[in-house]
Amino acid sequence: DGGITQSPKYLFRKEGQNVTLSCEQNLNHDAMYWYRQDPGQGLRLIYYSQIVNDFQKGDIAEGYSVSREKKESFPLTVTSAQKNPTAFYLCASSIEAGRSSGELFFGEGSRLTVL
Amino acid sequence: AQKVTQAQTEISVVEKEDVTLDCVYETRDTTYYLFWYKQPPSGELVFLIRRNSFDEQNEISGRYSWNFQKSTSSFNFTITASQVVDSAVYFCALSEALNSGGGADGLTFGKGTHLIIQP
Numbered sequence: 326d327g328g329i330t331q332s333p334k335y336l337f338r339k340e341g342q343n344v345t346l347s348c349e350q351n352l353n354h355d356a357m358y359w360y361r362q363d364p365g366q367g368l369r370l371i372y373y374s375q376i377v378n379d380f381q382k383g384d385i386a387e388g389y390s391v392s393r394e395k396k397e398s399f400p401l402t403v404t405s406a407q408k409n410p411t412a413f414y415l416c417a418s419s420i421e422a423g424r425s426s427g428e429l430f431f432g433e434g435s436r437l438t439v440l
Numbered sequence: 441a442q443k444v445t446q447a448q449t450e451i452s453v454v455e456k457e458d459v460t461l462d463c464v465y466e467t468r469d470t471t472y473y474l475f476w477y478k479q480p481p482s483g484e485l486v487f488l489i490r491r492n493s494f495d496e497q498n499e500i501s502g503r504y505s506w507n508f509q510k511s512t513s514s515f516n517f518t519i520t521a522s523q524v525v526d527s528a529v530y531f532c533a534l535s536e537a538l539n540s541g542g543g544a545d546g547l548t549f550g551k552g553t554h555l556i557i558q559p
């Protein structure tokens with residue numbers, strides 16, 4: 326079945342460590358996105374990519390990094406510079422890039438807890 | 441800048457009651473898209489509906505209906521005869537077609553409404 330796969334589903338990390346969240350899609354979508362969800366805050370955009378080897382900062386990019394070496398993959402690294410990394414992270418994709426008129430397809434999310 | 445407001449943080453109703461989730465948006469664009477997503481406890485957001493700014497017709501899909509009113513910048517969502525399976529967090533979202541606000545790509549989400557349907 327086509328869809329978006331995020332891993333790991335749950336992740337614990339110590340302060341000062343970098344951690345990478347995986348996001349893979351087999352929908353052949355051009356655009357991919359990373360959102361962060363905090364209780365009572367809704368979803369906030371971290372980074373997005375409209376095409377391979379290109380990505381743009383979203384509203385809360387500080388302390389995060391991404392890469393887009395392959396169309397189907399858009400991993401997110403939460404660095405030690407991110408002051409409050411404990412959150413639920415959602416990856417999404419859409420058929421075409423640009424100001425989205427199309428729906429976003431979401432993965433099941435990765436819950437990161439910093440100990 | 442675009443903004444989506446869902447003033448209801450949490451709503452609790454008894455099964456079979458009707459419930460309306462409010463969504464108010466702000467945008468400078470004349471062409472934009474509005475969405476509703478459902479997030480069940482599993483975490484994955486599920487697409488419910490997309491509406492473009494030129495189509496103000498209300499839409500009904502089974503027990504779900506949406507009321508889009510440009511005059512009040514609202515896009516409200518009603519569940520008729522609610523069921524326990526409707527319990528979830530519901531998000532309203534906005535996308536500007538022309539990016540006149542200079543913001544990032546993707547959708548702008550409201551903070552969500554947690555809907556609890558009691559048996």
